Amino acid sequence: MSHLFRLGVILVVVWLLLSGIYEPLMLSFGALSILISLWLTKRMLRIDQEQFTFFVTISLVKFLAQLFYKVIVSNYDVTLRVLGIRPVESTFITIEVPFDNDVARVLYANAITLTPGSASIALSDHTLLVHTISEQGAQDLAQGDILNIMPKQYQVKTLENSNE
Structure with a gap:
């Protein structure tokens, strides 16, 4: 779960830096897209029984x-x-x-x-x-x-x- 939290923080920071738009509607779209990305990532990590984590080494x-x-x-x-x-x-x-x-x-x-x-x-x-x-x-x-x-x-x- 800590991997997903770190990934979520990274996605939020990257999204905020790249979008440059801080209106409520755009922030909600960003939050929704990040939640969908995290949900898909969690599902993909469970496809392979080894619980593969792809972090920088x-x-x-x-x-x-x-x-x-x-x-x-x-x-x-x-x-x-x-x-x-x-x-x-x-x-x-x-x-x-x-x-x-x-x-x-x-x-x-x-x-x-x-x-x-x-x-x-x-x-x-x-x-x-x-x-x-x-x-x-x-x-x-x-x-x-x-x-x-x-x-x-x-x-x-x-x-x-x-x-x-």
């Missing part, structure tokens, strides 16, 4: 920073392909999704989709169909380009990691 900040870097690099690559400097090599690849947690699987698929030049098409329990606009992008994904930056709580032991 060092590994999450590191993941977001690395993902942002990959988005910038991929954006540059896509720009070169759109301008015709590099060829477009449209390809589909099926990659293994080594997570048992639904949240980790969705986070992984969304991280792939957020990087320009790749899109997650179909996600099943342990496989993900991805479309990329380059062979190199497909190879990078197959070698764990995005998998290796996933937050620590979702890291899986691979043969390379288990020898360390």
